[in-house]
Amino acid sequence: MARFSTDTSDIELIHSLRAGHQEALAVLYDRYGGLVYTVALRLLKQPAEAEDLTQDIFFNFWKQNKYDPGRAVLSTYLGLVARSRALDRIAKRSTQQRSLQRLQGSIPERAMTPLENATLSEQQETVQQALSQLKDQQRQVLEMNFYQGISHADIARQLDMPLGTVKTRARQGLIELRRRLGGAVG
Amino acid sequence: MxxxxxxxxxxxxxxxxxxxxxxxxxxxxxxxxxxxxxxxxxxxxxxxxxxxxxxxxMPQGLVPVVPPAHLRERIVMRSSKAVGVREPREPEVRQSRGKIWPVLVGVVAISTLALAMDNLRLRNQLAQRIKSDRVASILQQPNSRLIALTGDGNDAAGTLLFTPGNWQEVIVSLGDLPPLPPEEIYRMWLMLENGTVIYCGEFNTQNDGSVFVRFTPDETPPKGVKATQLLVTIDGSQTEPDPSREPVMTGAI
Known part of the structure; x- marks a missing residue:
């Protein structure tokens, strides 16, 4: 049986997993299970459903070999997959139409950023701090869209404001987030 | 940080x-x-x-929630039970056996004029499928070349992108190809003027019938023999590549 330590890189773990060392999956779960579960729980709101989705994501990660390390670091990939799959589930249980196509194909091939090179806890501290520095109205729209999967049109209805205002706030919020993250994202 | x-x-x-x-x-x-x-x-x-x-x-912007302890065990147990039933990766570019690069040098020479009219349109089509700075960087090069591929008996269409002088990669972007059952796979071929074909690589589609893959073929065609056509066939996923199958997409060079 292969032995892994906290120093074993994600890439080494993935190679081991693909070579048949299943215990690598447990190590990857120990690293990123919390991130996946957190995103799933925020979107789905039901702990049982978040557990189920987390289990599916890690199981499929192992079973389907879809992850390409050249395209995104694992934390970014799993965070986006968790959001995308959670939105899939919401769409299935909702009569609302949501466009998920872009999200499903949105894991880009770009250079790894300094932020993504940091540890997960460093990433979390940096992003949380950057988000906390946004104007409330910008953060509200960004978070409703990203963390709750609510479309801009539905946000406009819920907040009783013009759609154009929602779009402007979301864009300004993202630009400000990028500015706060600065060189950490390129 | x-x-x-x-x-x-x-x-x-x-x-x-x-x-x-x-x-x-x-x-x-x-x-x-x-x-x-x-x-x-x-x-x-x-x-x-x-x-x-x-x-x-942004997922990292959420305050972390610790998942219940039993979830780890469930995931580990489920994967242990499922050993031996792994599914193939999809979409997937498998082993590339064709050495397309020297041929593509010839492709550039004979295709420049023919492609000049269509290049801008094709470039825009591919740009709409931008998924990487790699594609963007190739497209930004003034001598990059695009070859149009169209379906035979189906609505599939797409492009093949490469850069003359930088024979490290070919990018293929296709749409509306019928998804295949697990026992079948698409394979791409380069036909030469002497009638022989060179194997380039194989791929599957996304669920929506689209394909966005990067080939790194390695087979060398005979020196001095020009390429005339790109072909896409449907082959058995577990069988040796068979160039005699009827093409489902073609692209003139």
Missing amino acids: NPNKMPNPLPEEKRMLLAGYVLGDLVPEERERVEQLVLDDPVMLKELQALQASFEV
Whole structure:
């Protein structure tokens, strides 16, 4: 049986997993299970459903070999997959139409950023701090869209404001987030 | 971490456009404009990628919730029970056996004139499928070449992109190819003027019938023999590549 330590890189773990060392999956779960579960729980709101989705994501990660390390670091990939799959589930249980196509194909091939090179806890501290520095109205729209999967049109209805205002706030919020993250994202 | 804050050289209007692109709230005309701007301006491309990176780390902005302890055991147990039933990766580019590069040198020479008229249209089509700075960087090179592929008896269409003089990769972007059952797979071939064909690689489609793959073929065609056509066939996924099968897509060189 292969032995892994906290120093074993994600890439080494993935190679081991693909070579048949299943215990690598447990190590990857120990690293990123919390991130996946957190995103799933925020979107789905039901702990049982978040557990189920987390289990599916890690199981499929192992079973389907879809992850390409050249395209995104694992934390970014799993965070986006968790959001995308959670939105899939919401769409299935909702009569609302949501466009998920872009999200499903949105894991880009770009250079790894300094932020993504940091540890997960460093990433979390940096992003949380950057988000906390946004104007409330910008953060509200960004978070409703990203963390709750609510479309801009539905946000406009819920907040009783013009759609154009929602779009402007979301864009300004993202630009400000990028500015706060600065060189950490390129 | 202590992020280094940098001034942004882009005007507000362009940054708002890029942010809208990342957020997915642009109309088609605006999206096309962004894609063209990004192709033309490396500063715009860099900023788009930075905005995308910012958007994509938002999951890390949530206060972490510790999952219940039994979840780890469930995942480990489930994977243990399922050993031996792994599914193939999809989409997947398997072992590439064709050495297409020397042929592509010839392709460039004979295709430049024929492609000149269509190149801009094809370039725009592919730009709409931008998924990587790799594609953008190839497209930005003035001598990059695109070959159109069209379906035979189906609605599939797409392009093959490469850069003369940099024979490290070919990028293929196709759409509306019928998804195949697990026992079948698409294979791409390069036909030479002497009637022989060279194997380039194989791929599957996404669920929507689209394909976006990068080939790195390695087989060398005979010296001095020109390429005439690109072919896509349906083959058995577990069988040896068979160039005699009826093509489902072709592209004239």
